[in-house]
Amino acid sequence: MQNITTLKWWRGMVLRTIGIVLIGLIICGPLAGTLLWSFAEKWYWPNVFPQEIGVKYWQNALSGQSQVMESLGISITIAVIVVLAATLISVPAGYALARYNLPWKRILLVLFLMPQAFPQLPVFINMTSIFYRYNLVGTVKGVIAVHLVISLVYSIWIATSTFKSIPVSLEEAAINLGANRLRVFFRITLPLAAPGIIASSIFVFITSLDEFTGTFFIGAPFIQTLPILMYTASMGYNMQYASVIAVLLTIPALVFMFILERFLKVEYISGLGV
Amino acid sequence: MRCFLEKMRSKFSTDGGNQLYGILLILPALLVLALLYIYPLFSSIVKSFVSDQGIGLHNYQKAFDLYWVDVLYTIGITVITLLIVFMIAVIVAGYLRFKRWPFLNFIYRLPLFIPFLIAGHSMRVFLAPHGILNTLLAQITGISELPGLAFTWIGLVLSFVWKQFPLATLLILGGFQSVEDSYIEAALNLGSNKLRAIWEIILPICRPTVLVAMVLTFVSTIGCLTIPLLIGPSKPVMLPIDMSFRINYFGDWGVANALGVISYLIVVGLSFYYLRYMLKKEET
Numbered sequence: 001m002q003n004i005t006t007l008k009w010w011r012g013m014v015l016r017t018i019g020i021v022l023i024g025l026i027i028c029g030p031l032a033g034t035l036l037w038s039f040a041e042k043w044y045w046p047n048v049f050p051q052e053i054g055v056k057y058w059q060n061a062l063s064g065q066s067q068v069m070e071s072l073g074i075s076i077t078i079a080v081i082v083v084l085a086a087t088l089i090s091v092p093a094g095y096a097l098a099r100y101n102l103p104w105k106r107i108l109l110v111l112f113l114m115p116q117a118f119p120q121l122p123v124f125i126n127m128t129s130i131f132y133r134y135n136l137v138g139t140v141k142g143v144i145a146v147h148l149v150i151s152l153v154y155s156i157w158i159a160t161s162t163f164k165s166i167p168v169s170l171e172e173a174a175i176n177l178g179a180n181r182l183r184v185f186f187r188i189t190l191p192l193a194a195p196g197i198i199a200s201s202i203f204v205f206i207t208s209l210d211e212f213t214g215t216f217f218i219g220a221p222f223i224q225t226l227p228i229l230m231y232t233a234s235m236g237y238n239m240q241y242a243s244v245i246a247v248l249l250t251i252p253a254l255v256f257m258f259i260l261e262r263f264l265k266v267e268y269i270s271g272l273g274v
Numbered sequence: 275m276r277c278f279l280e281k282m283r284s285k286f287s288t289d290g291g292n293q294l295y296g297i298l299l300i301l302p303a304l305l306v307l308a309l310l311y312i313y314p315l316f317s318s319i320v321k322s323f324v325s326d327q328g329i330g331l332h333n334y335q336k337a338f339d340l341y342w343v344d345v346l347y348t349i350g351i352t353v354i355t356l357l358i359v360f361m362i363a364v365i366v367a368g369y370l371r372f373k374r375w376p377f378l379n380f381i382y383r384l385p386l387f388i389p390f391l392i393a394g395h396s397m398r399v400f401l402a403p404h405g406i407l408n409t410l411l412a413q414i415t416g417i418s419e420l421p422g423l424a425f426t427w428i429g430l431v432l433s434f435v436w437k438q439f440p441l442a443t444l445l446i447l448g449g450f451q452s453v454e455d456s457y458i459e460a461a462l463n464l465g466s467n468k469l470r471a472i473w474e475i476i477l478p479i480c481r482p483t484v485l486v487a488m489v490l491t492f493v494s495t496i497g498c499l500t501i502p503l504l505i506g507p508s509k510p511v512m513l514p515i516d517m518s519f520r521i522n523y524f525g526d527w528g529v530a531n532a533l534g535v536i537s538y539l540i541v542v543g544l545s546f547y548y549l550r551y552m553l554k555k556e557e558t
Contacts, residue, residue: 019378020377023377023378023381023382024381026436027381027382027384027385027436028381028384029400029406029407030393030396030397030399030400030406030436031384031388031396032406033396033399033400033405033406034392034395034396034399036406037399046404046409046412046413046418047409048409048410048413088302089302089303089306090303092299092300092302092303093299093300093302093303093304095299096295096296096297096299096300097300099296100292100293100295100296100299101292101293101296102293102296102297102300103293103297108300108304111304111307111312112303112307114311114315115311116490116493117489117493117541118315118493118497118538118541119493119496119497119514119534119537119538119541120497121497121499121514121517121518121534121537122314122315122318122517122530122531122533122534122535122537122538123311123314123315123318124314125314125318125517125518125521125527125530125531125534126314126315126317126318126321126527126531127310127314128521129317129321129527130313130314130317145310146310148306148310149306149307149310149311152303152306152307156303210389210391210392212389212390212391212499212500213499213500216499216518217518217521227389227391230391230392230395231391231500231503231504234394234395234398234504235503235504239399242395243395243399246392246395246396249389249391249392250387250388250389250392253387253388253389254387258387
């Protein structure tokens with residue numbers, strides 16, 4: 001009898017180990033490969049691991065005047081401006097959607113969801129032709145505009161549900177005590193909404209940092225953000241260089257998203273990794 | 275301004291005055307969306323009917339003549355991706371609905387946090403003829419020259435599935451977990467096994483969630499440029515590549531927009547087909 005239970009236990013253990021190895025290989029294999037490539041100074045077929053490992057490509061990429069650092073600077077500048085603009089626009093909009101009886105509210109909500117429910121590429125293409133008329137193609141302004149419209153959907157959703165989660169009774173109590181609406185908003189509502197707004201800002205920052213397709217049409221080849229640089233390197237089979245940038249772009253996304261996961265509801269996560 | 279607001283306010287009821295503030299607050303967001311999304315969207319539809327031969331279906335004619343293979347290929351790749359994503363998502367979500375396995379629950383989400391571009395690059399490294407997968411397989415099996423999956427339709431589908439299944443799983447698992455235990459226990463007590471309970475009880479209850487997950491997967495697969503660029507075969511290609519090719523090499527906005535509208539129609543058509551199928555099922 002005891003023999004059978006041990007046998008079952010062993011079978012369970014073996015199956016589970018095979019499962020972990022297989023699932024781990026499928027999920028982590030491609031990522032581990034990219035990580036290895038970023039440290040490989042020499043890696044020829046058919047070696048399973050690089051023959052020479054080192055930080056040469058990392059040093060090159062992170063040294064002061066490298067193209068990578070320049071692109072990182074451009075990417076971060078664009079991302080910060082997009083975060084500020086998106087927050088300024090989506091906080092009032094989210095507050096209005098959560099608190100006011102707006103006419104055609106359903107249509108408005110559908111409108112704000114639309115960029116998610118249709119292929120975006122044709123929109124980017126036509127944005128390019130419109131931006132040509134205003135000399136915005138190949139400028140930082142143009143790239144900021146395209147990142148803004150992509151981020152706006154998520155930041156408005158997050159802002160709306162954040163304000164909805166704050167009880168109206170708190171605001172009413174303050175109004176009864178004689179505060180006006182504006183004061184109530186800045187003293188009561190906004191501080192309570194701060195975690196949601198910070199989460200949304202980080203989310204928008206990463207969306208902008210990793211955005212490729214819109215930048216490819218509006219910005220390239222003049223605005224070399226980090227994803228554009230990575231794409232060029234990968235297409236040119238410059239594997240180490242591309243992998244270093246890929247790891248650089250993945251780290252903030254992984255770190256922030258794991259921290260933020262408990263703040264974010266499933267609906268927003270659909271926007272990850274554009 | 276204040277006077278104007280007061281006047282507007284007295285015109286509406288108290289609630290109406292509230293409405294006005296609400297509209298003012300939402301106006302910047304609406305303006306940005308209208309200018310940067312709705313305007314280009316309509317422009318893509320309008321321009322698809324305009325060519326140097328005047329207004330008409332010339333662009334569509336040309337798009338179909340040149341790219342009918344790619345249209346079918348795009349639909350095929352997207353549908354195959356969708357079916358595999360659906361199967362994996364239901365299996366993983368079904369497993370996690372009944373059993374706690376923190377390892378799986380953690381690791382399946384990883385690709386969710388990886389941008390499409392980096393997923394494409396990583397798959398390119400992983401699936402290349404002399405890539406990591408083949409190197410490992412060669413060590414295990416001893417066959418040294420295995421064909422690479424990168425730049426084939428299989429590699430393309432695998433990359434899409436790898437990137438897309440976590441979102442579908444996350445959404446569907448959320449749906450599965452909201453199904454009450456009592457329904458499932460009733461089915462299990464009546465002699466059904468867990469697989470049948472998932473298929474016949476849990477899935478039908480979660481139909482709306484599953485539909486949302488599938489539509490999101492479908493739209494982001496059919497509209498994705500980066501993964502086909504980095505890992506797809508050079509011929510036939512997915513429609514987004516044709517669109518960008520049409521613009522970057524020919525400056526041909528008409529045909530590019532016609533292809534864009536065709537991709538809208540595929541999305542609308544498939545959702546419509548699905549909805550009609552579901553309605554019919556409801557009636558019988």
